[in-house]
Amino acid sequence: MAKRAAPEVNAGSMADIAFLLLIFFLVTTTIETDTGINRKLPPMDDNQEDVIIKQKNIFTVLVNGKDELLVEDERMNLKDLRKAAVEFLDNGGDGTCDYCHGKKDPASSDNPDKAIISLKNARETSYKMYVSVQNELVAAYNELRDKRAMSLYGKTFTEMQADYDNVNWVGNKERLKEKIEKIKEEYPQKLSEVQ
Template sequence: MARRSAPDVNAGSMADIAFLLLIFFLVTTTIDTDRGISRKLPPPLDETVEPPIIKQKNVFVVEVNKNNDLLVEEVPMELKDLRAAAIEFLDNGGGVGSEACDFCQGAKDPSSSDNPVKAVISLRNNRETSYSTYIAVQNELVAAYNELRNRESQRLYGKSFIQMEEELKDVLYSGSKDRLKEQIKNIQMMFPEKLSEAEPKK
């Protein structure tokens, strides 16, 4: 009996199919990108303008050492307590006269910050501090500002600050965007995010 010859496979279109699959996967695949921390850089140094004098009581020093231990005002603290400590400092309202804060709900301790506009949080870290600890500390400090902004936004406008920011980005928002921008700016002026980062220690 004669042997049959195997039919040839037409491979002429294989390259086209592979190319189409490659394009499909390139178009549909999402690539993870690292997100940075939103920070506003200081303006260029102007030699003619003298830097403002900051009272020591208006500076809240947060330090992270090479062992990832947290020191707040030179006192050891757990990360879970940092947000509450920052809120207590920012919302103290210990100022009198022109430096008084009429919306602050803190202890009004004269040895702590005068008002949120004057208050500065100074973050110092070591070069050997882990990145995850650094980001966790940043998150807690930013969360302290957001919590206070949410409180005042609820009191003044009946909705949270985060909700207002989301509405501003929403293209389907039906209200006045100019009014919304003004309200957001007003809350930001009440609790300006003054987060100073010192150069890491070696």
């Protein structure tokens, strides 16, 4: 019986095919990037003048290494933080804020423009707790902005932001931007992180 020779496989174009597959996967693959917490730093001020801030206008929030929350030197649960921040920001203690609905306590913040939330975290604080505290504080600002926008424009601030970010929104973007900026001016987000 005659031996049959095995047919040779033409491997000449294998390198070309592998190279084309490599290029295809490099082009079509998306690489996810981590996104952090969105914070905008204040612009550098050439004027190095010291600003005096009254202690009553600072809302201190401390998170220790055991993930315990201290607000104004008192222990607090995370679920109560938003309410306490809203009460502080919306106090209107000096009477200059005609849109504030707070208790008008003279020992608390004067008005939302002067109110500052100071957040300090211990080095051992867990990332989960850090983000949770940040979320509650930002939610306090958003809650006040939503209430104010609803009373002025019949629409929440969050909805207005979504409309402005929506490319297909058919309304007047410039007018909407003015409304958003007005609400941001009335309730400016002054969140300071202390080292």
